[in-house]
Amino acid sequence: MSTWVLPGAEFEELLRSFRHRAWRWECQGTYRQPAEAEPWRRWRAGEPDDLTWLRPWLDEVATATRAGRIFSRVRVFRDPPTEYQRWQLDVSPANIAAGEDLRVLTQVEADALGLPARDFWLFDETKVALMHFENQRFAGTEIIASPGEVNRYRAWRDIAYDHAIPLMVYLHDLTQRSR
Template sequence: MTPVTDEEFNDLLSSGFGHEAVHLEMRDAYGTAVEVPHMAQWAAGEPDDLRWLQDWCVTVREHVKAGRSVRRARVVSEPLSDYQRWSYSIADPMVEAGEDIRWVPRRLVSAIAMPGNDFYLFDRRLAVFLLYAGSGLAAGMLKTTAPDVLDLCRASFEAVWALSIPHREYQPV
């Protein structure tokens, strides 16, 4: 596996796949630099116009218009952590843009083999693992094209997806 820069990752998300990008999230809390201030606003009961999400929404719309799909499965503990409750509260614009976001209660995935880290899988040809510190802050990314790793990522994502609940149908606990 080799490191991935933020620039390289952003290029992958914007134009680095021809058919599909899938994303499996398995943590109950994150703390990305972009999200922290917005989550703090939410926690304080302050409104957020979600303008900071618009670049991603535009990107998703462009992918959908070009016939590419973007799917995200979130494996979550219930009751939801504060982070996941916030994440749920801001997902509508992304779903409206065309990202298929689904939720999976962690209790349903006990028998599914999954990689040790969240990942994106681009066109079944490249996996990018997202690394996080215990605090939830981003700690780097690694990429691979190893066939056995790609197979694990694809199989785990599809197994989780089969159990998933679409965002608009999921009722947070």
């Protein structure tokens, strides 16, 4: 049994109310979130970014991690990374500085490991928020709490996490390859 939750306050409550660990599987090559449109445009134009638009998320992560809660994610990157993913490589060190454990798998690795092609969050080992997108925009989540289904997502999380490398290692390796 699953429940549909639209984006907004209800989903944000899931992000605030977890007790121990929130883990994200992020596998889309591009996201088109309205709040990111202007910062991405500025990045594409070579303009500076003070990350003000990202500050609420960074503050939430920092507050949670100071309280002993864990935010982590594995991102799947194309080879070569999409334009959006290249932007994320510039922005994401701020996530790490806020306390998020951010790791990377290549698309080839994710496919070889049989990992899903759908984004999701796993909260406290007991609840999955399967994310739905329309035209690369977040449209809502399907909440899954059935222990059998949640175990499948936990197994995918464990596989992904065991094979992923820290973002900064990935970034270093990518820089070395492009020389």
